[in-house]
Amino acid sequence: MTASIVRAACPHDCPDTCAMLITVQDGVATEVRGDPEHPTTGGALCTKVARYLQRTYHADRLLYPMKRIGKKGEGQFERISWDEALDTIAARLTEIAARAPQAILPYSYAGTMGLVQGDSMSARFFHKIGASYLDRTICSTAGSVGYAYSIGAQLGTDVEQFEHSKLILIWGGNPIASNLHFWTRVQQAKRRGAKLIAIDPYRSLTAEKCHQHIALLPGTDAALALGMMHVLIAEDLLDEDYIAEHTLGFDQLKERVQDWTPERTAQTCGISAEEVLQLAREYGATAQRGDAVAIRLNYGLQRVRGGGMAVRNIACLPALVGAWRQAAGGVLLASADAFPVNNRALQRSDLRTGGRPRTLNMSTIGDNLLRETSPEFGPKVEALIVYNSNPVAVAPESPKVAEGFARDDLFTVVLEHFQTDTADYADILLPATTQLEHVDVHMAYGHHYMLANNAAIAPLGEAKPNAEIFRLLAARMGFDDPCFQESDDQIAAQAFKKQDVRAQHFDWETLKLVGWQKMNVPDAPFANGGFPTPSGKCEFFSARMQAAGLDPLPTFIAPYESVASNPELAQQYPLAMISPPARNFMNSTFVNVQSLRSTEGEPHLDIHPSDAATRGIEDGQRVRIYNDRGSFEAKARVSDRARPGLVVGLSIWWKKFAEDGKNANEVTSQRVTDMGNGATFYDVLVQVEKCPT
Ligand SMILES: Nc1nc2c(c(=O)[nH]1)N[C@H]1C(S)=C(S)[C@@H](COP(=O)(O)OP(=O)(O)OC[C@H]3O[C@@H](n4cnc5c(=O)[nH]c(N)nc54)[C@H](O)[C@@H]3O)O[C@H]1N2
Numbered sequence: 001m002t003a004s005i006v007r008a009a010c011p012h013d014c015p016d017t018c019a020m021l022i023t024v025q026d027g028v029a030t031e032v033r034g035d036p037e038h039p040t041t042g043g044a045l046c047t048k049v050a051r052y053l054q055r056t057y058h059a060d061r062l063l064y065p066m067k068r069i070g071k072k073g074e075g076q077f078e079r080i081s082w083d084e085a086l087d088t089i090a091a092r093l094t095e096i097a098a099r100a101p102q103a104i105l106p107y108s109y110a111g112t113m114g115l116v117q118g119d120s121m122s123a124r125f126f127h128k129i130g131a132s133y134l135d136r137t138i139c140s141t142a143g144s145v146g147y148a149y150s151i152g153a154q155l156g157t158d159v160e161q162f163e164h165s166k167l168i169l170i171w172g173g174n175p176i177a178s179n180l181h182f183w184t185r186v187q188q189a190k191r192r193g194a195k196l197i198a199i200d201p202y203r204s205l206t207a208e209k210c211h212q213h214i215a216l217l218p219g220t221d222a223a224l225a226l227g228m229m230h231v232l233i234a235e236d237l238l239d240e241d242y243i244a245e246h247t248l249g250f251d252q253l254k255e256r257v258q259d260w261t262p263e264r265t266a267q268t269c270g271i272s273a274e275e276v277l278q279l280a281r282e283y284g285a286t287a288q289r290g291d292a293v294a295i296r297l298n299y300g301l302q303r304v305r306g307g308g309m310a311v312r313n314i315a316c317l318p319a320l321v322g323a324w325r326q327a328a329g330g331v332l333l334a335s336a337d338a339f340p341v342n343n344r345a346l347q348r349s350d351l352r353t354g355g356r357p358r359t360l361n362m363s364t365i366g367d368n369l370l371r372e373t374s375p376e377f378g379p380k381v382e383a384l385i386v387y388n389s390n391p392v393a394v395a396p397e398s399p400k401v402a403e404g405f406a407r408d409d410l411f412t413v414v415l416e417h418f419q420t421d422t423a424d425y426a427d428i429l430l431p432a433t434t435q436l437e438h439v440d441v442h443m444a445y446g447h448h449y450m451l452a453n454n455a456a457i458a459p460l461g462e463a464k465p466n467a468e469i470f471r472l473l474a475a476r477m478g479f480d481d482p483c484f485q486e487s488d489d490q491i492a493a494q495a496f497k498k499q500d501v502r503a504q505h506f507d508w509e510t511l512k513l514v515g516w517q518k519m520n521v522p523d524a525p526f527a528n529g530g531f532p533t534p535s536g537k538c539e540f541f542s543a544r545m546q547a548a549g550l551d552p553l554p555t556f557i558a559p560y561e562s563v564a565s566n567p568e569l570a571q572q573y574p575l576a577m578i579s580p581p582a583r584n585f586m587n588s589t590f591v592n593v594q595s596l597r598s599t600e601g602e603p604h605l606d607i608h609p610s611d612a613a614t615r616g617i618e619d620g621q622r623v624r625i626y627n628d629r630g631s632f633e634a635k636a637r638v639s640d641r642a643r644p645g646l647v648v649g650l651s652i653w654w655k656k657f658a659e660d661g662k663n664a665n666e667v668t669s670q671r672v673t674d675m676g677n678g679a680t681f682y683d684v685l686v687q688v689e690k691c692p693t
Pocket residue numbers: 013014015139171172173174175177178179199200201202204217218219220221298299300301302304578580581582583584585586587588651652682
């Protein structure tokens with residue numbers, strides 16, 4: 001038979017959301033490539049997704065429903081039928097729902113970003129039950145909330161414009177690893193003479209390729225932005241017309257930043273005053289010349305206590321210099337609000353009959369699983385349904401998470417492709433399909449295209465799409481609303497609000513054929529102001545922040561754990577630790593693909609020669625990283641990639657692939673960010689010692 005080409009979309013939690021072409025021969029997928037026609041994919045896939053076939057056809061794929069036969073966490077299972085699996089789950093959930101529906105908790109994140117296999121049928125199912133809500137905070141809420149206070153919505157510079165920028169600040173991101181197709185644009189800009197500056201405590205793969213690298217201390221970005229504002233104002237590197245017309249609260253801002261001299265900023269950030277001055281001058285002067293200055297603001301800097309404020313402050317910078325006037329100027333954090341997703345149709349919150357249920361934060365899942373019934377908390381969690389996520393590996397303060405998952409009185413269902421660290425704790429483990437085996441529709445958070453994912457091959461073994469699993473469970477539980485019968489195709493057709501100007505051209509049948517289409521959003525969204533804030537301006541002063549009990553003006557919120565903010569703790573644990581993504585993993589996805597894991601080798605800890613020397617640590621030695629919450633081991637990589645006072649453990653390893661069965665989340669904390677209740681993965685102090693040989 002001749003091969004056919006199927007149009008698909010990369011499902012992973014990455015800003016790039018690539019358009020893919022799958023070659024299928026005799027029912028078998030034989031090649032996965034990037035669509036050369038798609039403007040941001042440009043025919044290229046990252047190293048991970050280029051190996052999507054190795055993942056889909058992996059010998060360890062879960063192919064049948066299973067039930068646990070060993071202890072929780074041991075990972076011993078035996079095959080059962082779908083009937084037995086669904087009957088067991090439906091009986092247990094029906095019994096709990098009759099007594100205490102909020103004792104049931106879904107736990108999911110972005111294993112797939114698809115709007116169908118993400119939260120559509122599953123959301124309907126849990127609304128109907130009246131289950132607890134999950135606050136999905138583990139990744140981006142601090143920054144999203146902070147950005148929205150200044151700008152109003154998740155919208156900014158179009159990634160396709162960056163090639164025309166003359167100065168690009170890559171702030172708290174490592175695009176070579178985690179936003180590859182943005183990096184392509186940056187290379188084009190560089191060829192056209194743009195200057196690239198990385199702002200990152202770590203000399204990442206990206207930072208080493210920029211013209212300049214400012215290695216500040218983690219969690220001090222808000223201060224750097226305040227220092228830049230100070231210099232911009234003091235040296236009159238401003239766009240006064242833009243400020244007058246399109247911003248709110250300039251006079252108060254001016255007063256606020258008066259004290260943030262380059263010297264004070266430098267001291268807070270652990271850099272030189274010269275670096276602060278030069279950065280601000282370059283930013284302001286380039287804009288004053290009429291060249292486009294753009295900031296790619298990523299999530300690295302918001303996984304700390306003051307992460308929301310840091311993003312809020314940085315988001316004020318473009319308005320000060322009028323950078324928004326140009327399509328290639330401004331700032332891009334996320335483009336999600338380019339998409340009018342029809343959540344009401346997809347998720348059907350109207351199915352809820354009782355009042356609004358309680359909300360439990362996914363970033364504190366350890367504590368939440370360990371809490372007893374009480375008037376403030378409500379009922380103890382009795383059933384947990386996990387899909388699209390691997391919390392035992394990725395959630396903070398893992399010792400508590402594992403303890404919660406190990407509870408004998410907790411009923412846990414996990415929908416997965418593989419037997420992850422989390423799956424080991426399941427009572428019932430269900431095989432889910434991969435992106436090649438199911439239908440979906442996608443938005444993106446790093447560009448403006450909607451995408452269709454057609455199924456390329458039949459499900460492997462007895463695997464089923466998430467939506468189908470919840471459809472079957474709904475039927476078992478007697479949920480007869482017609483929406484529980486909708487097919488994945490019918491759900492996808494409702495993804496975007498056609499009455500919204502951005503998605504008027506959305507038509508599912510066409511999208512499936514063409515693969516992708518751009519949303520209708522202007523190139524320079526705030527050239528003439530029109531910010532989607534309450535005032536319609538970029539809000540240096542935010543009444544909404546004041547109402548939320550926050551400082552209404554840009555300020556600096558120090559980390560929970562740092563040498564400066566917590567000297568007592570630092571006596572015991574003097575090193576800051578961050579654990580950003582490893583290039584060859586996608587969070588904890590792909591860690592079990594041998595070719596990718598071999599490239600990463602084993603868990604490493606990057607440590608500066610001076611910090612290594614005082615501990616007698618040599619390159620290649622095994623070290624133990626610890627604090628009061630826990631410990632894990634890694635192999636030391638002694639180099640100046642990590643600035644002094646900082647250690648870096650690229651992540652997120654499956655615990656079971658580490659020699660000691662642990663990963664970086666042993667030492668991270670469940671404390672949350674200033675805004676959005678986000679996780680503070682990079683707000684951690686540790687001590688490091690040599691392992692006994
Ligand atoms: N290959 C790969 N790609 C990914 C992912 C992956 O796991 N692997 N994950 C995806 C997901 S879920 C997300 S959210 C995005 C994340 O994408 P980004 O937000 O770009 O995050 P990272 O690539 O983690 O880059 C974060 C950088 O921030 C730096 N950093 C850490 N703390 C601070 C700080 O306090 N201040 C500053 N200025 N920098 C800091 C780190 O050293 C790191 O180099 O990437 C997505 N893409």
